[in-house]
Amino acid sequence: MHKVMENIFGWSFKLLKSWHVNETFASYFSLFFDLVLLYFLAYGIYFGFRFILVRLMIIVARRTKTRFDDLLVTNKTAKYIAYLIPLLFVYKSVPIIFRNFDYWEPIFGKLVKMYIVLLVLWIIRSIFNALRDYLKLIPRYSDKPIDSYIQVIMIVLWTFGITAIFLSLFNLSFKTLLGTFGAISAIVILIFRDTILGFVASIQVSVNDMVRIGDWITMDKFGADGDVIEINLATVKVRNFDNTTTTIPTYSLISDSFRNWRGMLGSDGRRIKRHILIKPSSIRFLKPEELFELKKIQLVSSYIDQRQSDINKYNANRNIDKSLLINGRNMTNFGLFRKYITQYLQNYPGLNKDMLLLCRQLQPTPHGIPLEIYTFSSDKRFENYEYIMADIFDHIFASVGYFGLEIYEMHADAIDN
Template sequence: METIRIFVESLIQLTGITGSAVPIVRHIALVIVAVLLAWSCGHLGRHLLIPLIHKITAHTAAQWDDQIFNDRVLRSACRIIPALVIRWLLPMVFYQFPIVRDILERLTDIYITIMSVRMVTALLTSVQQLNTAHSSSARQYLQSFCGVLKIIVIFIAVIIVAAIILDKNPSTLFAGLGATSAILMLVFKDTIEGLVAGIRLTSNEMLHKGEWITVASAGADGTVDEMTLTTVKVRNFDNSITTVSPLTLVNGSFQNWKTMQEGAGRRVKRKLFFDFRSIKIADETLKEHLRQHHLVTEEQLKDENVVNLTLFRAYMEKMLSESKEVNADMTLMVRQLEPTVSGLPIEFYFFIATTVWTDFEHAQADLMERIYALVPEFGLKVYQQYPMQ
């Protein structure tokens, strides 16, 4: 630094400038030298340092370094270099003007702080975008903790900038925050609760991106499109987006269909109400009709008091268990529920072998339509209430 000042003084003497013009020329020359040095360092960083780092990362087998040290991160770092040079040269340039030097030093420090925060946040964003497709939980952790780190970095930067403006030691301001922590927690109560809920949501692996969830309280029914510490975006099946707070998911309840989609089948649970007046002991005419259509076995007809509904339930279980659309290895039953004024409910409980939504709906409809069509064959009637005329 002293060498530069002496060099400038020598140039002034060589030019023959004397008198009151010397200080003015000296400061102009020193400013020009400082600006040129700062520009040169920034230019070297952008056109020498960045290509060099790219070449180094390109020759490594790992892919994470290419993603982390991208152009955005490196250019943010290069913007700090000229400011550091200016900060280093300010005491020399304005050594005769302490007030101007102090103001420019503070402004430069603020600029360096802001650019450093931009560089760190860009670096954390690159970390968040790392390819962790093989582990969705790892991606969730990266998203969560990088989000927390961004908030911490920005908070520290605000304190440092405030300390620079007030000409205070940052540690003094940090110590003073202890007295106002209760007020801050009250003001940012919802934000803090949301952050904690977001961390709980990801750390306990309650939810992952791409999963199908239903949140009745928020009217959300679709796949998770995006997850952050403060919001969960759900793309509904009508392509609308519902934004849900993590606090709502943690404190309330939501339905996650992940295990169903990954399972061996999707459940069907349907009820059919039968008219009590159609439930009767099977007579010989009905038995003969059922024999001709191969709907019963002789073993079932040995009981003289066998009820048509009993034969119906037995055939339905047999038909469902033999259907290729039904997973017979999972729970399958046709059971009777508590009687109601609307008839006797019979519940069909079984699992379709596919979990693909459209295939499931088609298979379910085919089976239930077959069941509806077979009801009259057993002399039964479905209870239905006719609309008022």
């Protein structure tokens, strides 16, 4: 092979010497001619190998069921490999072409070697990119931060590649290079601080299963409220519900607080926890004629009969003077309303009855007495959840007046004060 290459690149110099041309002129003219010839030969080799490799890979991709080879074609792996063959040819040709130029031969040889190292890294990167795209097609890997792992591997490979280039360019020993890196380690750590923190965060996020691709997260500090679409070494991308994109530093996921809604989406219901404020002055004991009228409300009709029977027995056994409503046991409009809302929720079709369902009274506030609904929507989709919650509270607002209750409203003079 070496003899063949000598015959290809050496004949112009021999021809000029046979014509008794000046040796210096013959050397430079032969160098120029050989470089032009090397360019066309390398291009021809590249074109031929590229045509063969791309066609071969396309044929294999069409005949196999796996998508991995299709993704190799998409990520141009064959094209990068096709560059490698002529580059090796150039590397072998440099010593022959520059045989009369001892100063330039090692320089060009090192440049070609450097390009070979970079090309090998590009080939590896394209293979890993194809692997990444392939794993994202598999359901059990689709929510994993694959980009982070590949970026870590590529950083390690790039470190080794750049180290190899420095060793070759400056004729350094590996021991000397390590000593140099040790001396500038503080600067290196400062430069790659975010990368190192992102690497640590990516591992913790993955090991602790804190965030997956597709999770709905909320992070007020960065204005993020939407689905995670990408997790890589430095950033986490969130597509918000208004179709904007928020980029969050990966390290912030372990250093700051955020809310992950995955548990809710994977549960049997989404919590509804909201209250209205009842005006305290509207709460009172119910008179018999009022109870008679409220029996027309079907959801509490039987409850009123049973409850009133128990109350009457209690008061009769103790000779309670009922000339005043405050004496003995009585029903209040607020208590009856809470029972009505509980019955309404138990009959509402959009709620999960197997989970906690409450209509409760909270600690009184200066603005009224909170009546809170605590239950779970069986439909967790955002738009349906909002519709169910609004529908329930529409009914609550409309039914308050039937029980003689009032919702607290802040008047203009109170706001001014």
